[in-house]
Structures are given as C-alpha cells and as structure tokens.
Amino acid sequence: MLNTEITISELAHLMQVSVHQIRYFEEKGILYPAYTADNQYRMYGIDQIYRLSHILLMRKMGLSVQAIRQWTNEGTSDRMEQLLRQSATRIEAEMARLRSLTEFIHKVLEEKASTETEASAYQRVQREVSYLSSWFTIDKETKLDARMLAQQGDTIPELFKTNIHYLYEEGGPIRLCTEARQENGDIVLPEGEYLVYRFSAKGEEDIEHHYERFESYAERHSLLLTGPRMLVEKSYLSLFSQDDIHYEWLARIDRTLQL
C-alpha cells in the first residue's frame, strides 16, 4: 500500500492544531516530517503523530519550545523532572497572581457596594491601627500637577490601587501619603474611632465646601476631632464614574463632649 503517511493539514486536523503551528515546530527544530514528497509536501507518519502528541503535552505543561528542543538534544529523565517542577512552580506563582487580582476586583466591588448601602455619608467607624508612607509635601496654595508627581523621583506603579491620603497637619503644608504596611510606613494612625465623610467632587472648591460640612457635622454631634484631618482619594470608587472623583474626609474622634 502506498501513502501510509498523511499531509500537514491531515495531521493538523487529527491533532487539533493549526498547520502553521506544525511548520513552526519544524522551524524551531522539534518536529520534522517523515519525508518530503516530490511536490515539496511534508508527509507525516505514525512516529510524527506520537512525537507531536508529546510536544503538545509538554507545551501544555508549560515547557517552552526551546526547552523541548534542548531536552530532545541532550535530556535525561532527571532533567525532565526538573523542568516539570520548575513549570509547576511558575504556574503556581501565576495562580497566586491571578488569585490576588480577583481578590482585588472583589475588594473594589465590595467597596462600591458598601458605599451604596450606607444610609448616611457620615460614619463613625472603629479602625485598627494603620500606617501611611509619606510621599511628599505640597504647599496649601499650590495645585498638584503632573510635573510635581514626576519630580518626586519615586515611581508609584500601584498608584491605581492605593488610596492617596492628603494630611492637613496643623499649620503645616499638605502631606501626600500612600497606604503602607507597618515596616515601610512612617506615619501611624492609631487605633480608635474615626469620623468618615464620603463625598464625590469635581473641583477644589467642592472639597473645601465638604470639609466645612465635615467639621460642622462633628460640632453638631459633639465630636471632638483630633490629629490631622485627612482627605482620602478613593481611587477605585472613581472607576465607576467618568468625571467625579470620590473622596473621604477622615479624622480621629478624640472623645465625645458631654452636653
């Protein structure tokens, strides 16, 4: 019987891969046809089918085409074991990355949901101790612009997932901070009860206006605020609207005045 071998498209169909990919494997030196016919067609036999199965399995398990070629040239079973372990480690790291990414998405969604269920924009909340990392300070009269951020030297790759805090310290300039873990934070927000006022605004005037409401709310409810007043830019709530920016005014409640 003539023609026990099959053409590239038959092999591709059989193995559920593209013709292109089979030629690619050849170019990379890991799969060659049984022979080339007179018309220059690549012809593949049973050995190539098994070989391609192995290649596809190794690719699925995360081995690069280059690693497959190198192992084919000079590979031991120990080496293959090592390659597979490395691959599993890489994949587990990727799973962890994806896990934390979905957790972050859920955190954003929860934050959105919680703002929508809150009856009042004002909340008294008990907070654990938390830490901020100073970024730089800015004069009260100066407006924040792109150049100032660029000139700070440090990059903030995770600017989008951290809430920027503007600390208004008594008499001093405004201090911009990012949320930090204890070890790299230089500002401690002590545990205690805080007054939180959520609002959204488009411009500076709005923010000041809301600050006045924040202070007058505290006064009306006989709350004595202490420590810096903090403006928190809720960066991921702002994801949900085109041109509003979501903020919180935040300050620690020292004590409640007796009437």
Next chain:
DNA sequence: GTTCTTACA
C-alpha cells in the same frame, strides 16, 4: 484544491 515560502501585524 492544497501546500510552500515569506512577510507582517
């Protein structure tokens, strides 16, 4: 009609 090579996004 199918495959081959080469080039390109």
Next chain:
DNA sequence: TGTAAGCA
C-alpha cells in the same frame, strides 16, 4: 499566532 500573497 493568524492571515495573506504569490507559486508550484
């Protein structure tokens, strides 16, 4: 990795 052109 897919797509396309020009050939055999």
